[in-house]
Amino acid sequence: MLSxxxxxxxxxxxxxxxxxTALAVGGMFALDRAFPPPLPxxxxxxxxxxxxxxxxxxxxxxxxxxxxxxxxLDQVDPQLVKMLVAYEDKRFWDHDGVDMLALGRAAQQFxxxxxIVSGGSTLSMQLARLIEPRTxxxxxxxLRQLARAVQIERRLSKQDILERYLTLAPxxxxxEGARAASLAYFGKEPKRLTVSExxxxxxxxxxxxxxxxxxxxxxxxxxxxxxxxRMVTAGLLNETxxxxxxxxxxxxxxxxxxxxxxxASDTALRSQPGxxxxxxxxxxSVQKGLEAVARxxxxxxxxxxxxxxxLADAMTGxxxxxxxxxxxxxxxxSGWIDxxxxxxxxxxxxxxxxxxxxFEQGLVAQETMIEDRPADxxxxxxxxxxxxxxxDVSVRQALQLSLNVPAIRxxxxxxxxxxxxxxxxxxxxxxxxxxxVPGLAIGLGGVGVTLRDLVQLYTGLANGGRAxxxxxxxxxxxxxxxxxxxxxxxxxxxxxxxxxxxxxxPEGAAKRAIAYKTGTSYGYRDAWSIGYDGRYxxxxxxxxxxxxxxxxxxxxxxxxPILFEAFARSGLPSMPLPRPxxxxxxxxxxxxxxxxxxxSTASELPTVAAAITEPAPQIVFPxxxxxxxxxxxxxxxxxxxxxxxxxxxxxxxxxxxKPLNALARRREATWQPDGTGFSTLTVIDAAGRAxxxxxxxE
Numbered sequence: 001m002l003s004x005x006x007x008x009x010x011x012x013x014x015x016x017x018x019x020x021t022a023l024a025v026g027g028m029f030a031l032d033r034a035f036p037p038p039l040p041x042x043x044x045x046x047x048x049x050x051x052x053x054x055x056x057x058x059x060x061x062x063x064x065x066x067x068x069x070x071x072x073l074d075q076v077d078p079q080l081v082k083m084l085v086a087y088e089d090k091r092f093w094d095h096d097g098v099d100m101l102a103l104g105r106a107a108q109q110f111x112x113x114x115x116i117v118s119g120g121s122t123l124s125m126q127l128a129r130l131i132e133p134r135t136x137x138x139x140x141x142x143l144r145q146l147a148r149a150v151q152i153e154r155r156l157s158k159q160d161i162l163e164r165y166l167t168l169a170p171x172x173x174x175x176e177g178a179r180a181a182s183l184a185y186f187g188k189e190p191k192r193l194t195v196s197e198x199x200x201x202x203x204x205x206x207x208x209x210x211x212x213x214x215x216x217x218x219x220x221x222x223x224x225x226x227x228x229x230r231m232v233t234a235g236l237l238n239e240t241x242x243x244x245x246x247x248x249x250x251x252x253x254x255x256x257x258x259x260x261x262x263x264a265s266d267t268a269l270r271s272q273p274g275x276x277x278x279x280x281x282x283x284x285s286v287q288k289g290l291e292a293v294a295r296x297x298x299x300x301x302x303x304x305x306x307x308x309x310x311l312a313d314a315m316t317g318x319x320x321x322x323x324x325x326x327x328x329x330x331x332x333x334s335g336w337i338d339x340x341x342x343x344x345x346x347x348x349x350x351x352x353x354x355x356x357x358x359f360e361q362g363l364v365a366q367e368t369m370i371e372d373r374p375a376d377x378x379x380x381x382x383x384x385x386x387x388x389x390x391x392d393v394s395v396r397q398a399l400q401l402s403l404n405v406p407a408i409r410x411x412x413x414x415x416x417x418x419x420x421x422x423x424x425x426x427x428x429x430x431x432x433x434x435x436x437v438p439g440l441a442i443g444l445g446g447v448g449v450t451l452r453d454l455v456q457l458y459t460g461l462a463n464g465g466r467a468x469x470x471x472x473x474x475x476x477x478x479x480x481x482x483x484x485x486x487x488x489x490x491x492x493x494x495x496x497x498x499x500x501x502x503x504x505x506p507e508g509a510a511k512r513a514i515a516y517k518t519g520t521s522y523g524y525r526d527a528w529s530i531g532y533d534g535r536y537x538x539x540x541x542x543x544x545x546x547x548x549x550x551x552x553x554x555x556x557x558x559x560x561p562i563l564f565e566a567f568a569r570s571g572l573p574s575m576p577l578p579r580p581x582x583x584x585x586x587x588x589x590x591x592x593x594x595x596x597x598x599x600s601t602a603s604e605l606p607t608v609a610a611a612i613t614e615p616a617p618q619i620v621f622p623x624x625x626x627x628x629x630x631x632x633x634x635x636x637x638x639x640x641x642x643x644x645x646x647x648x649x650x651x652x653x654x655x656x657x658k659p660l661n662a663l664a665r666r667r668e669a670t671w672q673p674d675g676t677g678f679s680t681l682t683v684i685d686a687a688g689r690a691x692x693x694x695x696x697x698e
Contacts, residue, residue, distance in 0.1 A: 037151045038131050043167055045070040046180075048277045049265040051284040052318075052473075056189070056258050058265040061174070067257060069179040070276070071166050073159055076178055077193040081162060083202050086234040087227055089123040093158060097124040097149035123165055124149040126205075130168040169205040172212035173254070183258070185213055185251040195241060196248035199227040214254040221250045260287045263324030263338040268474035280473035286311060286321035289569035297542070297562045298326030298333060301553075306545050308339035309566055310451050310470075311538045314459040317468030317479075320536070321570060325545070334545035343431055343448040344526045344541070347519025347555060348385075348402045352461065352496045353422065353487065354443055355399050355407070357414040360492040361692050362654045362682030363599065366396040366499060367589040370406045370599040380440050382408045385520065385554075394589070395599070399499050402518065404444055409599065411443040419443075426460050426467035426487040428453045445521050454530055455539040460487040461496055461515070462532035464578065489680055489694075491584040491656045497577050498586060500531075506556065509564035512574055516563060518555030525549055529559035531567070534575035538567055582675050583656030593652040593659045595684040616689045617647025619681065624693040630673060631698075639670040640697070647685035654682040673697045 045068050047060040062068050073081065085092045091099050099122050121129075128148035134141040152161065171181035178201055182190035186197055193201070203223035204211050213220035225246050231237040237245075261282055268278040294307040301307070311321040324338035358364045372390040374381065382404045390403060398406035411419065416438035423430055431448035432438065439446070452470055460467035465488040469479045488496075500515035516531030525547050530539040540559045544550060552558075567574075589597070621643040622628055630638045642653060650663035655671050656679050673679060675697075682692040 037128065037148050037155070039152065039155055042276075043070070043164065044068070045167065045177075045276060047269065047275070049261065049268055050277060050279045051282050051287070052280065052320075053283070054279070055284040056183070057260040057280065057282065057284060057287065058262060059257050060269070066174045066176050067180040067184070068167065068176040069183075071177055071179045071190075072163055073166075076166060076190045077198060079195070080178065080190060080193055080198040080201060082236055083198050083227065083231055084162075084166075085123070086236055087202050087230050088126070089121075090234070092123050095122060097122060097151075097153035098146050121145075122149060124152050124161055127161055127165050127168070128152060130165070130170075170208040171201075171204045172208040172214075175208075180257070184254050184256075187255050194248065195228070195237065195245040196224065196250075199231070199245065200224045200250060203227045213250045213252060217250050217252050224250060259328075260284065260291065261322065262328040263340070264322055264472050264474050267338075271474060271476040278473070281318040281320065281471060282322065282473070283320045286570045286572065287323075289571055290321040290323050290566050293562060293566045293569055294323045294326045297565070301542060301558060302550075304332055304544050304546075304548070305542060305550060305553075306333040306335065306337075306339060307562060308451055308541045309539065309562075310340050310455045311536060311566070311570060311572075312455050312459060312468075312470055314462035314468065314532060314535060314537050317456070317459060317470050319470055319472040320572070322472060337545045339541055339545060340451045342545070343450055344543070344547070345445040345521035346447070346449050346454060347445040347521045347526060347528050348404075348407075349454055349517055349519035349528050349530055349555075350419075350443060350445070350447075350449075350457075351399060351402065351407045352500065352517055353419060353457070354411045354414065355395065355499070356461075356488040356492040356496050357419060357422070358395075358410045359495045359657060360489050360680065361414060362596075362657060362680075362684060362690055363413055364395045364410070365592055365596045365657070366394065366495060366586050367592060368395045368596050368599050369393070369589075370395055370398055370409060372398065372403045372405050375405055375409065377408060377412055377440055380408075382440075382444060396499050396502075399496075400503050407443050408440050411440055413599075416440060416442055422487045423457065425482070425484040426457050427469050427482045427485070428457055428467075445519065451539050451541045454528070455537050457487060458530050458532055458537045458539065460485070461493050462534065462537050464490045464581075465493045489656075489678070490581045491680070494578060494580050494584045495586075495657070497532075498580075501577055505564060506560045509561055510568040512564060512567050513577065514564075514567065514574075515577060516560070518560050520554045523549045524551055524553045527553045527555045527558040529555050529563040531563050534577050536567075536570075536572055536575065538563060538570075540566065581656075583658050583679070585658060587659070593663065593684075595652045595686070595688060596659075600688055614648045614685075615646035617644050617651070617683050617685045617691045619644050619683060619691050619693045622681075622693060622695045625695070626693075627696045627698060629698045637673065639672045640695075642669045642671055642681060642683075643667065644683050644691070647683070647689065647691075648687050650686055652684045654684070656680055657682075 044062055046062055048056060048069065049058040051057050059069060125145050128145050132148060167177045170176055175181050175184055178190050181201055182188060200220060210216060211220045211223045228242040228245055232239055232242050264280055290309050290311060294309060298305055298307045307326045309323040310319060312319045322340055324340050325335040326333055328335045369392050372393050384404045420430060420438045456467055456470045466485045467482060467487050469482050471479050497515045500517055503516060514531040514533050516529060519528040525543055527542040540562045542559050543553060628640060630640060644667050649665040652663055653660040653669050660671055678694060678696050680692055680694050682690055684690045
């Protein structure tokens, strides 16, 4: 039994030891708070631009000039993580930053061999060295690293430590992190790596410059093989797997990181400069195909010529691929200029909308004859592109051949103001010279639009008449839906698609069922081609960014082949053009009513016009915009009585472009609708004057 004196001594010693321990612990916590490790909440990483599926389109180097891509454990192959832990820190999941067993083994080997045989650094210690690089190798710096590792373990989870290591580890040159290394050496994300690739990524960070596979492939291969051997010892690989992996060649070149969609990427960074990751609506495979086509086409077309393209989903307005120039870094082609947003003359690409309005108003049918002869429209004398004339042609032929005079005849009838009003409904405001009102010249390119404007308008042709606001995700906010969006009625858009789908493809073009139109601006400055199927719209521009003339440049010869090739190499499926809506048809010339056999205006028939004393026809019932309840969804639907005032008999009534019955001399008629929804009713009198109303049948 201990004496009282001895007991007191033990108590005093224990109390002192406890006090010293408490002071030491308290001191450690105080030092920890006073000298925290430099662990920012977020690492400085490269800004990334991603496609709609999260694939990397483009990355920007950090301010220090490094390629350092953020990485999460879910972004790397689990095999890489297992091999890294087994090779660098096999007790990583169990220690608190310092592996005393590994340190003891390293010290014993140093004493026995007089040199370092194996290190005792943990991944936490290596992360400490990465976030606070040491300038010298000394005992003091090692102690500091040990302390930092403990501090790091108190602040970060094991998963966070691994992610930061995989983001900061050096891989040679200015490459940092497993993602940047995988993309540079293997050309792919580290999500799915081969055994050989994973082993190389484990080996490189210890001596990144000496083992760089692009400069020292022999060293890289030897280091990789050592990792493979260690994995066999650790039981992660069997000898057969390791031997098979050792047969793979190491990457001998360093690849450039993705640089797709440079113009859209730059726009995204300017609009939202604080974001580290930007996601666009583009699809990487589509973008790669379009950029390759643009580069090759510009080379064929000649020096100083560039190519731009926009491919959009007509149903949503989302841009799936956009090329601002043939080559972003080609100064000879002014590659830094985004030609998808540059205002240029659209040539003949607006003609389909003129014809669409004429169909909508019942002025013409596809087989209506129209004159292609020299004409004077109040001093404006349009000429055809080839300076020749075809005489009498059908409306279908006039649009397919892109004849200028027939287009201006129709624009004169429908009105330039009405055409530009429809463009505004489609979200596009054409640019005119200051203080000028829309005139007939806009039908032949006398107005300024961008390639994106054109594609947006053509989404209406591919989408039943309703245009969609384009967006690529680079905008600071999602554009609001168009208030109206209707540029043409559905029946008219089908007539246009039916005509344009019959245009002959360029010689040697890949077969694809599309409706397309070409255009060439005045002076051979811009070549256009824009086409669509049942889902996608693709617009192509070719020319010089400085607006210089290019002799021989034309839409059909220069831009149309690019259109078909780009559609083919986009990888998108070909979607069938829409079926004709109810009431739409292509009437044979022999079956046309008299008033639609030939297009003419009152100014072209002075004798007839002088004899006309009656006012122009006007539909008085139903009124324009009316909703009419006829029970059209039932079998016992009632007919609608049509009434008009004015006009000269006989009259021809049309419903959605389809003639009703025969010519009538009475000012009343009946119409039996074939379904519910919007319909356009038109009456044409003997003098060719027309009136239309749009009603909703219920």
